[in-house]
Amino acid sequence: xxxxxxxxxxxxxxxxxxxxxxxxxxxxxxxxxxxxxxxxxxxxxxxxxxxxxxxxxxxxxxxxxxxxxxxxxxxxxxxxxxxxxxxxxxxxxxxxxxxxxxxxxxxxxxxxxxxxxxxxxxxxxxx
Amino acid sequence: xxxxxxxxxxxxxxxxxxxxxxxxxxxxxxxxxxxxxxxxxxxxxxxxxxxxxxxxxxxxxxxxxxxxxxxxxxxxxxxxxxxxxxxxxxxxxxxxxxxxxxxxxxxxxxxxxxxxxxxxxxxxxxx
DNA sequence: ACGGGTACTTACCAAAAGGTGCATACTTGA
DNA sequence: TCAAGTATGCACCTTTTGGTAAGTACCCGT
Numbered sequence: 423x424x425x426x427x428x429x430x431x432x433x434x435x436x437x438x439x440x441x442x443x444x445x446x447x448x449x450x451x452x453x454x455x456x457x458x459x460x461x462x463x464x465x466x467x468x469x470x471x472x473x474x475x476x477x478x479x480x481x482x483x484x485x486x487x488x489x490x491x492x493x494x495x496x497x498x499x500x501x502x503x504x505x506x507x508x509x510x511x512x513x514x515x516x517x518x519x520x521x522x523x524x525x526x527x528x529x530x531x532x533x534x535x536x537x538x539x540x541x542x543x544x545x546x547x548x549x
Numbered sequence: 550x551x552x553x554x555x556x557x558x559x560x561x562x563x564x565x566x567x568x569x570x571x572x573x574x575x576x577x578x579x580x581x582x583x584x585x586x587x588x589x590x591x592x593x594x595x596x597x598x599x600x601x602x603x604x605x606x607x608x609x610x611x612x613x614x615x616x617x618x619x620x621x622x623x624x625x626x627x628x629x630x631x632x633x634x635x636x637x638x639x640x641x642x643x644x645x646x647x648x649x650x651x652x653x654x655x656x657x658x659x660x661x662x663x664x665x666x667x668x669x670x671x672x673x674x675x676x
Numbered sequence: 677a678c679g680g681g682t683a684c685t686t687a688c689c690a691a692a693a694g695g696t697g698c699a700t701a702c703t704t705g706a
Numbered sequence: 707t708c709a710a711g712t713a714t715g716c717a718c719c720t721t722t723t724g725g726t727a728a729g730t731a732c733c734c735g736t
Binding site (some may be wrong): 442 | 560561562563564565566567569570571572577578580581592611615616620635637640641643644645646647648649650652653654655656658659660661663665666
């Protein structure tokens, strides 16, 4: 039942495919900052507040292996690496814009709904 | 460190917010089918192949609490319920379209990248 | 009365995602 | 030499998510 990926390794709709690329707790943030231009690892880490090294590296690697971001090692004496969007990545970011817009417009409703769910979960597990 | 949601309960960018609404293993699929029109529970279950009752109901409830879908109980003698997109939900689906398009165009690259990751994970844990 | 269909609900479990913190290897500045 | 900074790796653990399987309550046809 869990192995029917032999016949249809593809997705139901394109969104399904896209979500595999952009979902991950820090990916939208990373994409958001990289969209502003190439960013050094440490700089990125300071921008994406709250992310740990492990998570940042992990998500960057995934984005890299998906061809969304590009890692550049300058091979310089004091370690120097930066990350930037590939052309492919830039096209993704462009396609994401309407969804960003929608999210911005309805941020409050979404936040309210999230709070509602968070609250009821807390009520379910009191102590 | 994990409780800094007191000052900024909002999101970094709209995408961040949107992803909270559409991420969930079956949500894109559900949205995809509901976009075709109101659908009865059982019908939806048969459409979204492989989903269990628990998951389908759970995701529908979340979408409902987010105001994306609408549950209609016809109160008829043999139980009859259907689900449809709200106006809000329809606007979300519209905003999702470019991302769907991007996903469709690059389905193969995405699938290839996913396979690459799946394979290396299997190699890492042989037995 | 029984099997099957409707729309769920629940308890229990496994897998995936994410978090913490320490370790590396190499640097520069004090 | 010691601390601090660069970019990463790794082991371990918790949280979240998803899956399995069973049960409920109602109805219908046989």
